[in-house]
Amino acid sequence: MIAPDTSTPRAAYEVRVCAGSACVANGSLQIAQRFEEAIARNGLAGSVRVIKTGCHGLCARGPVVVVGPDGVFYPAVDLDAADRIIVSVLGDREPVEPLLFRESPGADSIARYADVPFNARQQRIVLRNCGVIDPESLDSAFAAGDYVALSTALATMTPEQVIEMVRDSGLRGRGGAGFSTGMKWQLARAAEGDLKYLCCNADEGDPGAFMDRAVLEGDPHAVLEGMALAAYAIGASEGYVYVRAEYPLAVKRLRKAIADAEARGLLGKDIMGSGFSYSVSIREGAGAFVCGEETALIASVEGRRGMPRPRPPFPTTSGLWNRPTCINNVETLANIPWIVANGAEAYAAIGTGNSKGTKVFALTGHVHYTGLVEVPMGLTVREMVHEIGGGSSSERPIKAVQIGGPSGGCLPASLFDTHIDYDALASVGAVVGSGGLVAVDKSTCMVEFARYFLAFTQDESCGKCVPCRIGTKRMLEIVTRITEGHGQPGDIETLERLGNLVRSTSLCALGGTAANPVLTTLKYFREEYEEHISEKKCRAHACGALSTYAVIPEKCKGCGVCKKNCPVNAISSVIKEQYTIDPDTCVKCGICEAKCPFDAIIRV
């Protein structure tokens, strides 16, 4: 039924060049081309093959190249490095020692990608093929096992059995809400309707989150296979992938994947001769964060402004064009083939009590190793930040993490032993959310940090309900005022009152969670707010209006670079003598600090 196309023989030796968005932005495609040209020049196209894969995970060290069956890892490859790697690949295939990964300069090299500490605690289910296969090749996906689960399910399982299996696996929606996927399918299956839809929510909008993008770019067939399995389970015959237009590479690969799958009878009419039909189209979103909310997503697919509507009725009863519609997130769907292939028990064996399986996180911020991480549910924040992330990237300690994007919560270092699962995070006011994880060090002002996320949600509010439209605006004005040194007594109480109103009365989850960054920072970093208001002080020296620049006399050599570069002539001196900064003239642009060759200018 599905047989790999054997016309292109598998190459014996693979050079896997990361072609995820981050590495592409760092020039990985030119590197891949360099390899391909060299292989062709040497007439070795038959025995050495370059695979442009999806994301490997360690974006911080991109462009990533992984070579050979052992997976020899070359980080931050440039064209010169590529030339040296190719010599090895075409020659003795010994690792090029100087180019290998090291945790720090002078440390021992680590040759295999799997041995990098970043990967030590990871377990890849969703990302199983990312970094391995060529996402633009259906054969490559076949070779890695894509569509086997679908084939098995169509041939041997009833839709009810598929639902039961997914329910028993304990999988919960990875888009943020964490609703039981099996239960959602059950509701959709039970709903009455001549036509049902199964849609994929790929409207990943959290700042700093790129899990869904990576899956779509790295293994689009896994998502399509998951969609087909879900459609089979609930009885849907049509579906949409709602994906942001800001993900052009993901859209391109998805589009090709759909076309390839259709051409091979894996999607469309009478899939694999089973009698089951399911067709998928792509709808590109115009960049509204709120369209990740399922009722807004439905409105947008229907061609209307993306605005949420009250539920019930839930989409599983009445969704797209008033027909039963099940909407699952990219990551949720990418789990499905694995669950069907390996069984509910295997999945449920991973994770903790009510949080089964793995979760993909986009780890960013002030840690050494930022990138894409898939871990079993239940790791602690500390393990995530320090073991996987490699700890602070500066000499300043990590002081907080924001988990779950702008809807999530901010946890202080004292709570870093909290387990990352649905229940444990909820108990401290955070959420798993869609999987954004931003670690920040002491240079981050928590008021400003909260302001950033609030500005994002206020800007992204659809404006339908009053608390979200005006409430978050007034909160933002107050937080902004605090960071600008105009905070007033009572501001904190007003923020709490408005925050609670916004949380309890907003129409959808965007509004319902918009106040979380402010409320959690008020809970764990209240003293920072108080200092801003009463002492007009920002301990992180991050709030421009509350910081000044000063010259450290002991370090200043009187070179005059700062004065030359100051755009407002705030720095004065007598030649060869000490420099001083006039705080009234200074606009706190920070140029002097950046330009000083002796680190003699600091914020105070």
Next chain:
Amino acid sequence: MKTISLTVDGRAISAPEGQTVLEACIAADIHVPRLCFDSRLEPYGGCRLCVVEIEGMRGYPTSCTVLAADGMVVTTQSPDLHSMRTTVVELLLSDHNISCLSCDSSGRCDLQDLAYEFGIETPRYAGETHKVDLEDDNPLIARDLTKCIACGRCVRICEEVQGASVYGYHGRGFNVLPNTPFGGSLTESGCEFCGQCVSTCPVGALTDRRAHFRARAWETQKVESICGYCGVGCTVSYEVKDGRIVRASAPLGRGVNGGNLCAKGRFGWSFTHHPDRLTTPLIRKNGVLVEASWDEAISLVAEKLGAIVAQSGPQSVGGLSSAKCTNEENYLFQKFLRGAIGTHNIDHCARLCHSSTVSGLAASFGSGAMTNSISDLAQAQVALVIGSNTTEAHPIIGNELTKAARRGLKIFVIDPREIRLVRQASGWLQLKPGTNVALINAMMRVILDEGLANREFIEARTEGFEALETMLLALDLDDAAETCGVPLDAIRTAAIAYASAERATILYSMGVTQHSSGTEQVRAVANLAMLTGQIGHPGTGVNPLRGQNNVQGACDLACLPNCLPGYQPLTNRGTLDRFCDYWESDVELPETSGLTVVEMMDAAVSGELKALYIMGENPVLSDPDQTHVLEALESLEFLVVQDIFLTETTAYADVVLPAATFLEKNGTFTNTERRIQLVNKVVDAPGQALPDGEIIVALSSAMGLAMDYDSPSEIMDEMSAVTPQYGGISYRRLREIGGIQWPCPDDDHLGTPILHTKTFTRGRGEFAPVTYRPAPDSPTEQRPFVLTTGRHLWNFHTNTMTGASGGLRELNPSGYVELNPRDAKELGVCDGDMVRITSSHGSLDVPVHVCTSQHSPRAGVAFMPFHFADAPANRLTGGELDPICKIPDLKVTALSITRIEA
């Protein structure tokens, strides 16, 4: 329907299944604060003020979006709710231009009320506010978005009810405001100026511009009456201050319109205060109309008519009644002509619109009226809309269609033009004008072929099917499709949808009736309904939409030459005598029909008709073949015109009598769905102007047939005594029950929403095989275009009222001919260019309006509204009459169009 029992604030209440908690609370008189709710709109849940606590539900659900359920326990008042609501109101106030001192909405502003309810003197929150310029460059609607609270009611009513979707939301976050596409003005954004947005705006952001600074909300008195424009019969509440109307609105949940109004209903009343109103009788002396007293005028008319009757006999006198006037007035008018003069020469504009409906449906069903009710549309699954520009000519029925379409009603529009309703439709069959019979026959053949004919219904309820079947089986479908110019597939789709729906309805109007084959076309429509059994139960039927506010009543009360009140035949001597006895009249009425409108004009030209009494009609513009009409009016010995303004017709009158408008009198109107409704006097008539009925009473009495009524209510009592369908109608019952749909035979009867439920009025429904006949004035080589005429949304009939209503007048002030872009290109004309259009009846120079749709009107079709004196479409029409009902062919006139060089 199931009844739900729930507990609200400790009180047990009940609600019909499907109601929301908020609706149940409102019905039980439990106050729940709200801003974004309007009973006309779908649940929204935006303002968050109606949050409540419901046992077993998390958080604070909005009562406007949660359906009431059995056993639900709801709390609407608690400290938490109070605090949240207060904060929400404060947030709204923090971005609201608080200018209550001079805001036109002060006193009827929901936000103001809420600020008061929650005792908010100064909101605790302040910050950025919106700076938006006031839009007041149109004459009717002022938009001040600095007062907007973004509740979305304007956006939703424009989309959900009006179907116009002029508004959408602009911006994101705090900057969200309702606005037009690209922020353009309303005039350039396709606004229909229905003012529905004004009616739903809870604050002062959208207001009736003409009411500004005229009256505070608490200074006006509200008088409820029935709109005097189209046949829908909307309930309107007029606000009056110092004897002048300030504003019109529709009370929510009342009447057929349930709170909705169109541009004419909402903004088209100021003609009543126009300075050009007739305020005194005028008598032509030495060719000039000069003011006279009522005594003088009545004596003169009585004397002149008396003399003409004495000299030339009663059949030399004719009368045109008015579908604008009340039932009582129409009854008196025909009583006067029949009882005092002794003639059946009575007719009115129904001749030119639905006479073919009356003749066609009477023959097929036994009754020539709309079979079902407007509210019925909500239950239909499929609607065929044939030759009815519903959203313009019957806008409120257009609203009902729009709403139903959102709930799944499949609409098939059958029209040569891409009318607005096409937007809401599932299919559009763009037929050639005048080919309905070919199209409907083709649909019936498809239905037969598909085995979708309702044999059971045909067997049980009808007769004459064999002849129809024979005719249909001989039909060539491809030929028929070519004749009507509609692809066969489209015909098939519509036919199958109509026939296979559980409940399917037909709405039709002038596109079916205004043909010299009008009666046949109506019978074809009736055949289609009977073939499928789509008649006699809710959501089905054959529904002719009547054009004038009281054209149904004027027909019911026999302002027709061929029947007596209640459509009683006049061929029966006994019936005639009974009426004359009842009226205490000693005239000898003929047992033959009198003259119809067009026949009266012919008779005037030939000299047989010497005197014409016109009550509230303007035949110079409204009747076909203007040249002929003018000749007729000039030929008359004596012409009396009773009207509210000088019109194109009063120019030929010997006596002009000043009449009251529908806003200045009491009486009843009967709407298109046979609903008799009370009309209440809103303001006094100006000067010496009198209600039409009072003028007739005076004249009749002066001519020897005494009429003596203390009030219109007494006239109704007389009408109900002689009109079987109105037997149970009295003012007392109308006040108690509201509108009643005839037939209502006695005092215990609540009216008849659906006709022909068990049997047809005539017993069995009669199939009539009718075959397509080309219109007589079909296009030729010399005249290659087809002229078709119709109405415009902002104008009514001869523009007497709309043209004198400031605001409406400016929207569409003058005539034009509408062409599709390709025809315009071929003719070498652009929008606004002048063309000369010529038919066999006359010629006109008019500006071209090139349609924005590529497809409309159909290639080779030219459309003209007939409202305008500066471009009188009826100068071009005329020709053959329907042999049965004498309706002229107004929809198909061959035309040549040539460009006039500038």
